[in-house]
Amino acid sequence: MDFFDIISWILFTTGGAFVFIGGLGALRLPNFYTRLHAASLTDSIGTILIMTAIMFQAGWSLAAIKLITILGFLMLTSPTATYALANAALLSGMKPGKPEYDKEGY
């Protein structure tokens, strides 16, 4: 259990915790937009933590470079996906702010 393993172990658990919280939020929160916040949580912080943890496991090798590119790609696309989702919802007439369930009780 050298130093890198401990760091990656810690990163794994915190990343896992964030993903779990995101999942729980997406399930329990009342309406669409709040659930979107929770779901985007897993996309952003969860991915970063788990990716860095894998990088530590992989050590300095070609796999680590590939992981960095994947992380960069994900950092670019997942916020955009969340934005597109929210924008489409807004355009299709789902009003934020009202806490009760939306039109068909999503």
Next chain:
Amino acid sequence: MVNLFAMFLLTLLIITAVAIVRTKDLFVAVMLTGIFSLLMSANFFILDAADVALTEAAIGAGITTVLLLGALALTAERERPVSAPRWLPLVVVAITAVVMIYATFDKPRLGDPLAPVHQHVAPWYLEMTPVLIGIPNVVTAILGSFRGYDTLGELIVIFTACIGVLFLLGVPRGEGHQPPGNGAAPPDVALSHHLIPRVVGRLIFPFIVLFGLYVQFHGEFGPGGGFQGGAIIAAGIVLYTLLEGENSSFSAVPRWTLVAMAAGGAILYGAVGIAGMVMGGNFLNYSVLSNDPVLGQQMGILIIEAGVGITVCGALLTIFHVINAREHC
């Protein structure tokens, strides 16, 4: 530990399948199909099938969901409940299920190296591929050379689907950009008000195509090949069409080139086969293509993988554009 994770994924797979069948809203069903394909792809990866996992993710999750969504936009969104008697299908299904479970008892234990599957033909492939063809990825070697005739048949299957969809949904010949039906080019109904996705899309689009080409030509050394590369490039161009709208996409990749690509890849593959015949070997024999048989095999596999990638990309894009263009009329 991995086994436990695999069992978890399999149960998740069954739950998703049941959810797909039970849900009344078709959009939910299509999204769940995407998740179903992703879980299937993860499962394949755990079972050491890297190539198949990549293909299932690229084609299963990527293209199938896009096609289903495109078709749903043209048909109904909700499924009307029907009060048909349910017992007949259940009886038939139950009988087949019992037969299937009955068959599982004598099957070899999972992963047992002494299973007949691993004894007869597989070891020969694993030994002879480095000697005869000299490329690391045995799956691409078998796909391209040992069972190349199957892949030619496979190419023709996706070409048939492409001309089938083209025939049924009647896209006019390639002249001009006006889509069928109302003649006048409709205004670009692309997601003009989604500025951020367009900017990001334009940023990452070249990298998607680059990655597609990497997967296509890296097929000999790692998981990858014609099918996966073609599907990834097709997914990239579909993203571009969704973001920038139909007309600018056709200016980038004109309609007639798509059909030409779909047909051209199949002809290229056949031409390599016939070249082998002309040079004295049997059909699809690449060793005779150059004086050094191993080099000939590698050259043959490279060319036919390119043919596969061209056809798959052309066919998938044609199918998408035909369904997408249909929406206007």
Next chain:
Amino acid sequence: MSLAGHLPILQVVVPLLIAPLVVFLRPRGLAWAAAATASLLAFLIAVTLTGQILRSGPVTYMLGSWPVPYGIELHVSPFSALILLIVTGASTVALFAGRRSINMEVNNDRQPLFYSAWLLALSGMAGITVAGDAFNIFVFMEIASLSGYMLIAAGPDRRALPAVFKYLLMGTIGATFYLIGVGLIYMMTGTLNLADMEARIHGVGELKPILVAAGFITVGLALKAAVFPLHVWLPNSYTYAPHMVTVFLAACSTKVSIFVLLRFDFLVFQQNLVAHDIQFATVFIPLAILAILIPSVSAMFESNLKRLLAYSSVAQIGYIMLGAALVSVTGLTAGIVTMFNHALAKGALFLAVACLGTHFLQLRIENIRGAARHMPWTMAAFVLAGLSLIGVPGTAGFISKWYLILAALQEGSLGIVLVAVVLISSLMAVVYIWRVVEAAYFGIEKEGLQPAGEAPLALLAVTWITVLANLYFGFFPSLPLTLSTEAATALLEHLR
């Protein structure tokens, strides 16, 4: 190796690689010309291949020159030579006859796609017939089915679409059942090559996965071959498809699946499963009897001409399965000869109906009343082809009925029942053919339905060529008979 050595692969590759080229031929009629020449080329290859096989026995061809179990092998036996003749013959006849008829039903700018799909269907079926590898049969079965769905969906009537959707669902389930069966066999034997599979299945013959695999393959292929209880997709598909597609598919699409079914059941499973032949007989003889009787009854009460002939096709498939289910050399010979003669008789009948179709939009019996006065040649062809279907002596149909009765008589008491069934169904065939002939010759015309005159010359000439072929093979049945007997002995040599 000379060109003659490459014949088995050329049989599949010639139409396969011309199909993508046909898509680009836009000027009028060029696509049809390319498709017709490709089909004729395929027919010539089939004829030379049959000659080669009659002289020197089965031909094998290794793809990519890899050693036997490691590469894919093509295996052309007398049985596949016969099926190749049927497939390429039906395609060539339908293409040469149907130029005007297809022009009427498929508009011009989509014809290149139509003919490309036609060639793909032809190469798919040829691919199945010459294949020697179990998974290769699945791939070419998919090619043949997908292009078949597209050809049927080209029908002008909107009811073609639900019919072809049902055919797509059932066809895909059949093909996937076949895939499961092949997977289970591969799991227990480790090989996909059919000849190699026979050898390696000895030790594991009794294990459960092989029995279930036999079940899945038989049910899947029976679904694709429209054997009686699984035939519900056939009537509507053939009724609403374009006339020329019905001529082509009715003559050969189900026969190819029966070819694969018999090869698997008699070559791969036969010798290994104890008492298999009795199981095969007990399952298929009752099915065959039902297949012969029930569709014939529904054909008697059917007024749409094409659906009437489609029901009679299902009955004829019942004959083929009856011949095979007797598990004797004469029985198998009768079944295989019935395939050849039924392709001839049914092809000629559907060609005659296509001639009628050029003038009548609604092909119902009450609409074609009095057609014989204006279309004498068409109706004469219909009568002769009908006689061949019934099995009147002197026509091809008689040969198959004769051998079937001979084989049935060898079965003793059960044989009497089978002979009775064959005779009853022949009488039923007389009834439903007579209903059409009577309406055409003696019926009074419905007012306002004046057909302009005879059918187009090309269509009529080819119809008459097929009818004369029916008569020729009635008097000189040596070619189909030698091929069928050789095929039957090859299929059953394991049993002795």
Next chain:
Amino acid sequence: MELFGLYHYWTFAVLLMIGFYAVIAKSNLVKKLIGLYIFQSAVFLLYITMDKVDGGTAPIIQDGVTGQVFSNPIPQVLILTAIVVGISTTALGLAIVIRIKEAYGTIEEHEVREMDHRVA
């Protein structure tokens, strides 16, 4: 670990049946096509379960490493082909469903059958 192996085969059987049930019992044509896709995907699972070898990795032979156990490559080649067959059938089925929607105005099989009976 006997149960673990059988679990793979039982999942295959259950998925097959879910797909088969959807194709037979559902009346919405798109739902039938999705059921057909699940039906075909289940077969992929059967084939890929065969290729696993204990301790084996994906069949990519690196030059340096020797004595590495590989999983069986042949089912993977077959399934690469079967996946593309699956999507081709789905694409053609969707094209037919779109044409049915335009010709009949509905994609519920029982309504299509009623419209045909009324006309016939």
